[in-house]
Amino acid sequence: MRKKIAxxxxxxxxxxxxxxxxxxxxxxxxxxxxxxxxxxxxxVPAIDLTTVASLLDGHKTISLAAQNLHQADKGxxxxxxxxxxxxxxxxxxxLVGHSERREYFHEDNLLLHQKVRxxxxxxLTPIYCFGETLAEREADQTFGVVEQQxxxxxxxxEPAQFQQAILAYEPVWAIGTGKVATxxxxxxxxxxxxxxxxxxxxxxxxxxxxxxxxxxVKPDNAQELFACPDIDGGLVGGASLNVADxxxxxxxxx
Ligand code: 13P
Numbered sequence: 152m153r154k155k156i157a158x159x160x161x162x163x164x165x166x167x168x169x170x171x172x173x174x175x176x177x178x179x180x181x182x183x184x185x186x187x188x189x190x191x192x193x194x195v196p197a198i199d200l201t202t203v204a205s206l207l208d209g210h211k212t213i214s215l216a217a218q219n220l221h222q223a224d225k226g227x228x229x230x231x232x233x234x235x236x237x238x239x240x241x242x243x244x245x246l247v248g249h250s251e252r253r254e255y256f257h258e259d260n261l262l263l264h265q266k267v268r269x270x271x272x273x274x275l276t277p278i279y280c281f282g283e284t285l286a287e288r289e290a291d292q293t294f295g296v297v298e299q300q301x302x303x304x305x306x307x308x309e310p311a312q313f314q315q316a317i318l319a320y321e322p323v324w325a326i327g328t329g330k331v332a333t334x335x336x337x338x339x340x341x342x343x344x345x346x347x348x349x350x351x352x353x354x355x356x357x358x359x360x361x362x363x364x365x366x367x368v369k370p371d372n373a374q375e376l377f378a379c380p381d382i383d384g385g386l387v388g389g390a391s392l393n394v395a396d397x398x399x400x401x402x403x404x405x
Contacts, residue, residue, distance in 0.1 A: 175206065246319075251326075318344065330366075334378070
């Protein structure tokens with residue numbers, strides 16, 4: 152089901168104490184600043200999950216996401232966290248394949264596909280991230296790279312499973328750099344992706360798929376980006392660590 156969403160990815164920021172203060176502040180400001188109650192997802196560090204889950208306590212429009220999961224149910228994987236553990240902690244969503252996981256932890260499309268399946272098997276909504284580097288964009292490889300990331304990581308799902316997933320296009324060159332893709336650049340890739348989905352799963356599913364944009368989304372560019380026909384919201388890094396900025400972005404959802 153196509154939804155408009157503002158997702159915050161805290162990355163490796165805020166511990167349980169600072170997370171509690173942040174979420175309390177967010178919950179206090181949310182009703183007044185966001186009268187339309189836009190859908191929000193918070194992707195927080197694993198160590199904060201139970202704290203944030205207890206504060207959200209089944210909130211209707213604010214959901215909790217992990218930033219990563221392991222592909223196995225359980226076992227001898229020191230330092231890892233499984234999907235059943237995330238569910239037990241109160242997660243409903245999880246990021247999969249963020250470019251920082253791809254780059255620093257060498258997660259490839261085939262591993263990410265296992266993670267997507269593992270999330271779905273456990274009732275977690277995967278937010279599958281993909282996007283090209285600056286070198287790939289400059290070499291005119293954007294569409295090819297994005298297509299491969301989707302084909303190998305996501306588009307082998309059966310239609311009913313695919314429909315559970317959320318997509319997030321995050322051009323690597325726009326992440327944390329302040330260099331936002333222009334609405335035209337972002338829309339072009341989003342339209343290309345929706346077209347790929349249409350070819351694979353048909354028009355109806357393509358129209359229902361939520362595709363977020365991520366990469367230097369800020370209060371002053373969110374409205375323009377979210378107004379694009381194939382952009383269904385944002386996956387926000389830096390600006391999600393400031394309550395007022397994040398809520399302003401959420402409030403820019405159409
Ligand atoms: P920034 O918003 O800080 O560029 O980060 C984007 C991102 O990586 C969200 O997952």
